[in-house]
Amino acid sequence: MTIEEEIKAIQDEIDKTQKNKATEHHIGRLKAKMARLKDDLIKQAMSKGGGTGGYSVKKSGDATVTLVGFPSVGKSTLINKLTDARSEVGAYEFTTLDVVPGSMEYRDAKIQILDLPGLVKGAAAGKGRGREVISVIRGCDLILMILDVFNFDHIAVLEKELYDAGIRINQRKPDVTITRTLKGGVVVTSTVDTTIDHETIKTILGEYKIHNALVNIREDITADQLIDVVRDNRVYIPAVLVLNKIDLVDKEHLKKFPKDAIKISADRELNLDVLKETIYDHLGFINIYLKPQGDKADLEEPMIMRGGATVGDVCDRLHKDFRRKFRYAKVWGDSAKHAGQRVGVDHTLCDGDILTIIIQK
Structure with missing residues (x-):
């Protein structure tokens, strides 16, 4: 039986299974199995894509x-x-x-x-x-x-x-964390009421051979979303x-x-x-204005970055050695606690920030 045929057989079983509390665990297990098979197809895509014939595409621009x-x-x-x-x-x-x-x-x-x-x-x-x-x-x-x-x-x-x-x-990625442990079984904590019950959560994790873990759920999720978190390749x-x-x-x-x-x-x-x-x-672009040390900021030609960009991301865009030689940076704008705040590479920037980067000579 091919992977496609296995997937179809599982989907057929899901479709004919009556949906109720008694079958929730069974359906969760079937969905987990089907997701694993579909992942095998994704792996094939990733291994065969990006080769010859125009599919090796170098990303450019912003x-x-x-x-x-x-x-x-x-x-x-x-x-x-x-x-x-x-x-x-x-x-x-x-x-x-x-x-x-x-x-x-x-x-x-x-x-x-x-x-x-x-x-x-x-x-x-x-x-x-x-x-x-x-x-x-x-x-x-x-x-x-x-x-x-x-x-x-x-x-x-x-x-x-x-x-x-x-x-x-x-x-967006579900706000759920799964931390494997050495013992203690599967312990589920949640800050919200969830549609999926704890037994179904344990059943799905068991399908992926996760028998000891701390599961922290901070938003309501479905069985499919939990599987996405477990697989961590979406x-x-x-x-x-x-x-x-x-x-x-x-x-x-x-x-x-x-x-x-x-x-x-x-x-x-x-x-x-x-x-x-x-x-x-x-x-979600943002504009970052660069200011050379001891000089005025260039407010005519901003650096275009994606929302959530850090000082380190700007370093990577400027030159391949900037992150390695980075000493510190200064920021003026909405992301700074005060004008000219001294920050590190992990500092997250906001639209309109002015940035000075200091590197080792």
Whole structure:
């Protein structure tokens, strides 16, 4: 039996099992088994992706965005309109066979955008070039899920393929910690009421051979979220739904799609400015102004960083030796307790901060 067949058999058993308190532990165990099998497919994707044929993509710029969608939804046209890329465009499926990178400059930020081969149903299980494509998606900062106006059902299929590949869109990692211990069994503490009961938690951990651990839960979670925490190989990436080819239908047709979808026509260049602004906002950029020691700060050309960046992250961007030679830094702005506060590499910066870095000579 192949991995795909094992997964299907487990899913069939879950579907036919009546959902109630008596079966909760059994379903939790089945989900844990299925998650482990799906992880085997992810490992295959990571080992086969990033090789030859255009899938070894060097990240550049201030952030990386991937265009994800089924074949012929207009990804190639879109990247050509947004960036300096020249991706082949054709009225047939699988025009793009390799990853095509492009660079978009917007509000001082340099954003790398990747046009990927179209996903197909079953991509997470290795169909088409799904494994290679997924390996690239897992390393990006933002996903643009591209649909066309004639395929509403693609939304659910895309979301499922990403989920099965261990990619959690528009979610954050559950606030749960699991600390293995040498003895004492599984001890669960929680600061909130949880949907999942303690016995199911122990059952799921047991499926992964964790029989002694301290589990601290600080938010309500499901069995699937607990499995994500146990596996610790999920990636949490923001995503934006982009509806393309709106020039081909009337407004009534568009009402079936989610209201928060960004509605564009790449071919006619409709609403591309809205899309650019949305990309920028979702990437959470902040401006950091550098101040050489004993000189004025450069307030004309900020360094663009992602929200949550530290002084160490700035060091890494400036020069490969800056972190190694780092002595201390001074900060002016919202992240500082007082003007010119002396800080270390782990200090988290805020938008608009002014930063001086002192290194060894």
